[in-house]
Amino acid sequence: MSELHPIVAVTGSSGAGTSSVKTAFEHIFQREGINPAIIEGDSFHRHDRAAMQREVELADQRGETLTHFGPAGNLLGELETLFRTYAEHGVGRRRYYVHTNSEARRHGVAPGKFTEWTPLPRDTDLLFYEGLHGGFVGAEADIARFVDLLIGVVPIINLEWSQKIHRDRAVRGYSAEAATQMILRRMPDYVHYICPQFSRTDVNFQRVPTVDTSNPFTLDEIPSNDESMVVIHIQNRRKISPDYRYMLEMLQGSFMSKPDTIVVPAGKMVFAMELLLNPAIERMMERRDAVRKQPAA
Numbered sequence: 001m002s003e004l005h006p007i008v009a010v011t012g013s014s015g016a017g018t019s020s021v022k023t024a025f026e027h028i029f030q031r032e033g034i035n036p037a038i039i040e041g042d043s044f045h046r047h048d049r050a051a052m053q054r055e056v057e058l059a060d061q062r063g064e065t066l067t068h069f070g071p072a073g074n075l076l077g078e079l080e081t082l083f084r085t086y087a088e089h090g091v092g093r094r095r096y097y098v099h100t101n102s103e104a105r106r107h108g109v110a111p112g113k114f115t116e117w118t119p120l121p122r123d124t125d126l127l128f129y130e131g132l133h134g135g136f137v138g139a140e141a142d143i144a145r146f147v148d149l150l151i152g153v154v155p156i157i158n159l160e161w162s163q164k165i166h167r168d169r170a171v172r173g174y175s176a177e178a179a180t181q182m183i184l185r186r187m188p189d190y191v192h193y194i195c196p197q198f199s200r201t202d203v204n205f206q207r208v209p210t211v212d213t214s215n216p217f218t219l220d221e222i223p224s225n226d227e228s229m230v231v232i233h234i235q236n237r238r239k240i241s242p243d244y245r246y247m248l249e250m251l252q253g254s255f256m257s258k259p260d261t262i263v264v265p266a267g268k269m270v271f272a273m274e275l276l277l278n279p280a281i282e283r284m285m286e287r288r289d290a291v292r293k294q295p296a297a
Contacts, residue, residue: 008036013194041131076138090123092119162223208228230264
């Protein structure tokens with residue numbers, strides 16, 4: 001961890017709602033005048049789209065499983081190096097994974113490919129990571145030890161499955177059967193490498209639908225925010241000190257389910273994130289400024 005070059009990491013699988021956290025932090029960064037270095041977790045996948053498909057087929061022939069959830073599918077050592085060098089010196093390198101045609105036009109690289117590695121911008125205030133492995137700890141790397149604020153975003157499993165199937169069918173043209181097989185193939189890595197990270201987070205945001213998702217493999221529509229609640233569990237009161245009474249007043253329809261857990265309508269999740277996380281970021285910047293003002297030894 002670093003007071004001078006802090007790192008904020010959002011960990012959660014694709015479709016979990018990490019984009020809501022990104023929106024909340026964009027508001028916070030703009031409001032506080034913070035210049036972040038943005039890191040997308042997909043950029044640390046080991047293979048581009050075509051190569052990953054080939055490697056998955058080869059792994060299947062060997063009786064092995066290769067997914068983006070596990071260490072074999074990612075450059076976790078390189079991600080740890082980035083976090084360490086940023087924490088120590090405020091430097092590092094990044095690249096982008098191009099998902100869409102609009103991103104391809106912006107980066108000049110075809111969809112499914114990576115851009116070249118480039119140095120991070122100079123004089124950034126903090127590093128902001130959004131991806132699958134912000135809280136990873138394993139034989140391959142210990143990424144979590146460098147993170148100053150770790151945020152988990154995870155829907156309940158039936159909702160995650162339904163979002164995965166819906167996205168793969170609508171965006172990627174997969175059949176429901178192919179999307180289901182992918183879920184089953186990824187499940188061991190999800191259990192062993194993704195779930196444990198949510199026990200290391202400072203706060204977790206978990207979206208829970210209030211409509212029937214008993215069989216996620218047959219749902220035609222994803223539950224909307226109006227049909228969902230978000231369970232917010234504060235695990236580290238040293239870093240995040242919520243004013244629950246104020247939040248209950250500001251977030252109509254919210255309630256406390258445990259002394260460290262507040263439940264809010266999903267449509268108010270971004271607002272709830274800002275209420276909780278803005279003070280934590282303010283304190284982080286105050287500590288950084290105090291360290292900068294200290295005379296050199």
